[in-house]
Amino acid sequence: MQISTRNFFKGTVKSVQVGMVNAEIVLEVAPGIEITAIISKPSAERLGIAVGKEAYAAIKASDVVIAVD
Amino acid sequence: MQISTRNFFKGTVKSVQVGMVNAEIVLEVAPGIEITAIISKPSAERLGIAVGKEAYAAIKASDVVIAVD
Amino acid sequence: MQISTRNFFKGTVKSVQVGMVNAEIVLEVAPGIEITAIISKPSAERLGIAVGKEAYAAIKASDVVIAVD
Amino acid sequence: MQISTRNFFKGTVKSVQVGMVNAEIVLEVAPGIEITAIISKPSAERLGIAVGKEAYAAIKASDVVIAVD
Amino acid sequence: MQISTRNFFKGTVKSVQVGMVNAEIVLEVAPGIEITAIISKPSAERLGIAVGKEAYAAIKASDVVIAVD
Amino acid sequence: MQISTRNFFKGTVKSVQVGMVNAEIVLEVAPGIEITAIISKPSAERLGIAVGKEAYAAIKASDVVIAVD
Numbered sequence: 165m166q167i168s169t170r171n172f173f174k175g176t177v178k179s180v181q182v183g184m185v186n187a188e189i190v191l192e193v194a195p196g197i198e199i200t201a202i203i204s205k206p207s208a209e210r211l212g213i214a215v216g217k218e219a220y221a222a223i224k225a226s227d228v229v230i231a232v233d
Numbered sequence: 234m235q236i237s238t239r240n241f242f243k244g245t246v247k248s249v250q251v252g253m254v255n256a257e258i259v260l261e262v263a264p265g266i267e268i269t270a271i272i273s274k275p276s277a278e279r280l281g282i283a284v285g286k287e288a289y290a291a292i293k294a295s296d297v298v299i300a301v302d
Numbered sequence: 303m304q305i306s307t308r309n310f311f312k313g314t315v316k317s318v319q320v321g322m323v324n325a326e327i328v329l330e331v332a333p334g335i336e337i338t339a340i341i342s343k344p345s346a347e348r349l350g351i352a353v354g355k356e357a358y359a360a361i362k363a364s365d366v367v368i369a370v371d
Numbered sequence: 372m373q374i375s376t377r378n379f380f381k382g383t384v385k386s387v388q389v390g391m392v393n394a395e396i397v398l399e400v401a402p403g404i405e406i407t408a409i410i411s412k413p414s415a416e417r418l419g420i421a422v423g424k425e426a427y428a429a430i431k432a433s434d435v436v437i438a439v440d
Numbered sequence: 441m442q443i444s445t446r447n448f449f450k451g452t453v454k455s456v457q458v459g460m461v462n463a464e465i466v467l468e469v470a471p472g473i474e475i476t477a478i479i480s481k482p483s484a485e486r487l488g489i490a491v492g493k494e495a496y497a498a499i500k501a502s503d504v505v506i507a508v509d
Numbered sequence: 510m511q512i513s514t515r516n517f518f519k520g521t522v523k524s525v526q527v528g529m530v531n532a533e534i535v536l537e538v539a540p541g542i543e544i545t546a547i548i549s550k551p552s553a554e555r556l557g558i559a560v561g562k563e564a565y566a567a568i569k570a571s572d573v574v575i576a577v578d
Contacts, residue, residue, distance in 0.1 A: 165303040167360070168345040168437040169298065170269040183530045185390040185409070188549075189299055194263040200239040201297035202530070202549070204363060204395075204409070207306040211301045220300040222305070225342060226433055226571050227296040228270035229238065229505065230258055230513040231289040232280045234510040236567070237506040237552040252323045254459045254478070257342075271323075271342070273464075273478070273570060276513040291512070294549060295364050295502050298436065299306040307436070308407040321461045326480075327437055332401040338377040339435035340461075340480070349439045358438040364502050365434040366408035367376070367574065368396055368444040369427040370418045372441040374498070375483040375575040392528045392547070411501060411533075411547070414444040429443070432480060433571055445574065446545040465575055470539040476515040477573035487577045496576040503572040504546035505514065506534055507565040508556045 171223040173199065177215050182208060189213055191221050199223075240292040242268060246284050251277060258282055260290050268292075309361040311337060315353050320346060327351055329359050337361075378430040380406060384422050389415060396420055398428050406430075447499040449475065453491050458484060465489055467497050475499075516568035518544060522560050527553060534558055536566050544568075 175193035187208035189201045199221040213219060244262035256277035258270045268290040282288060313331035325346035327339045337359040351357060382400035394415035396408045406428040420426060451469035463484035465477045475497040489495060520538035532553035534546045544566040558564060 165305075165358075165438050165440055166349055167298075167300070167303075167305065168339075168341040168349060170271075170342055170345060173266065185393055185395065186530055188294065188530065191299070194266045197242065197263045197266055199292075199297060200294045201299050201306075202239075202294040203297075203299050203306040204308055207299070207308060211299060211304055211306055213299065213301070218302065220303075222298040222300055222436070223268075223292055223296060224433075224436065225257065225269045225271040226569075227292060228268060228272075229236075229291040229567070229569065230260070230270050230272050230276070230280060230282065231236070231291055231510050232282070233287065233510055234507050234509055234512075234565075235556055236510075236512065237546075237548040237556060239549055239552060254462055254464065255323055257323070270513075272513040273515055276515060280511055280513055289510075291505070293502075293505065295362075298360070298362065300303050302303055305436075305438070308409075311404065324461055326432065326461070329437070332404045335380065335401045335404055337430075337435060338432045339437050340377075340432040341435075341437050345437070349437060351437065351439070356440065360436040360438055361406075361430055361434060363395065363407045363409040364500075365430060366406060366410075367374075367429040367498070367500065368398070368408050368410050368414070368418060368420065369374070369429055369441050370420070371425065371441055372443075372496075372576050372578055373487055374441075374443065375477075375479040375487055377480055377483060392531055392533065408444075410444040411446055414446060418442055418444055427441075429574070431571075431574065443574075443576070446547075449542065464570065467575070470542045473518065473539045473542055475568075475573060476570045477575050478515075478570040479573075479575050483575070487575060489575065489577070494578065498574040498576055499544075499568055499572060501533065501545045501547040503568060504544060504548075505512075505567040506536070506546050506548050506552070506556065506558065507512070507567055508558070509563065 170225040238291040239294040307360040308363040377432040445498040446501040515570040
């Protein structure tokens with residue numbers, strides 16, 4: 165399956181914290197580059213997200229905010 | 234200034250394409266890791282975004298979609 | 303590939319309108335139920351979106367607004 | 372009232388799960404087509420969301436991700 | 441109609457700029473407080489958005505980014 | 510630091526409610542104009558958000574929904 169988001173990164177799950185409704189997942193996509201995602205708890209369970217597994221982070225280009233010093 | 238987004242990456246602007254309403258900006262945040270953003274044209278001009286400049290990409294954790302094979 | 307969005311609908315592409323930066327895609331997911339998406343033009347081309355093809359619409363639950371009369 | 376989102380579906384509330392901060396609402400908009408929304412708990416209470424009631428799901432076209440096999 | 445977004449502001453349309461795909465709308469919601477929205481061109485036309493008219497801006501709480509100095 | 514969001518409002522924190530995962534923050538940006546944000550609990554702590562402090566609310570123009578009566 166291919167998806168339309170401009171940003172799509174392969175990584176390794178570094179941590180998973182599951183709350184009552186949501187789960188917070190940290191994915192390392194390159195040395196020192198970690199992406200944090202909050203997804204629903206049922207989705208995290210359905211996808212079998214666990215530390216050490218491979219996963220992808222997908223982000224729409226219109227959801228990225230740019231800043232400069 | 235500090236911002237609340239969980240994801241905040243420093244990078245170098247690799248390309249800028251300005252349309253009539255929006256601008257597409259590609260930021261290299263690590264070797265081989267590029268983040269594409271679509272922001273409004275006035276914002277790109279106001280921030281002085283240009284190839285080779287440093288900039289930051291900020292992304293809310295709730296905007297990240299996770300996928301697995 | 304499986305993705306984390308709670309909403310994931312299979313449908314048939316009913317129309318594609320390509321602008322300079324974005325493409326607007328209408329997907330019929332059930333009789334009379336059409337979902338409109340705006341994605342980037344490069345993504346629409348990369349995915350080979352065309353009228354009559356099958357595609358999926360994925361929507362995060364946190365992006366849905368609820369209204370009542 | 373009319374709203375600007377391209378996607379606007381009328382449906383019946385199938386389930387409501389209220390957490391401490393958020394509420395998860397499932398709306399059936401056609402036979403077999405359910406849309407899941409996460410809204411804040413105060414909003415769910417203010418709107419009087421309850422199983423069996425009519426409600427609408429509104430989704431911006433730019434929040435829809437497209438995928439293909 | 442009532443909607444689930446935590447932020448809902450009544451204002452007066454100060455400007456409308458219509459592009460090929462999108463429209464940019466500026467709404468004054470209090471003296472000196474203007475909210476800029478980008479919606480699709482068909483939506484702007486369907487709602488009859490015009491300078492001087494009353495309109496509302498609705499924003500999900502999860503779409504707001506907080507910053508501090 | 511400057512950021513790309515079209516909407517950027519300075520205000521005073523009126524309330525902070527911290528849950529297990531998220532925090533809800535209300536910012537008064539003008540008399541009677543309050544903006545509610547939901548950010549992650551770690552971000553609220555990192556930024557030192559507290560009642561009475563100054564803070565900013567940043568909102569992308571593409572995240573604003575417009576409505577009319």
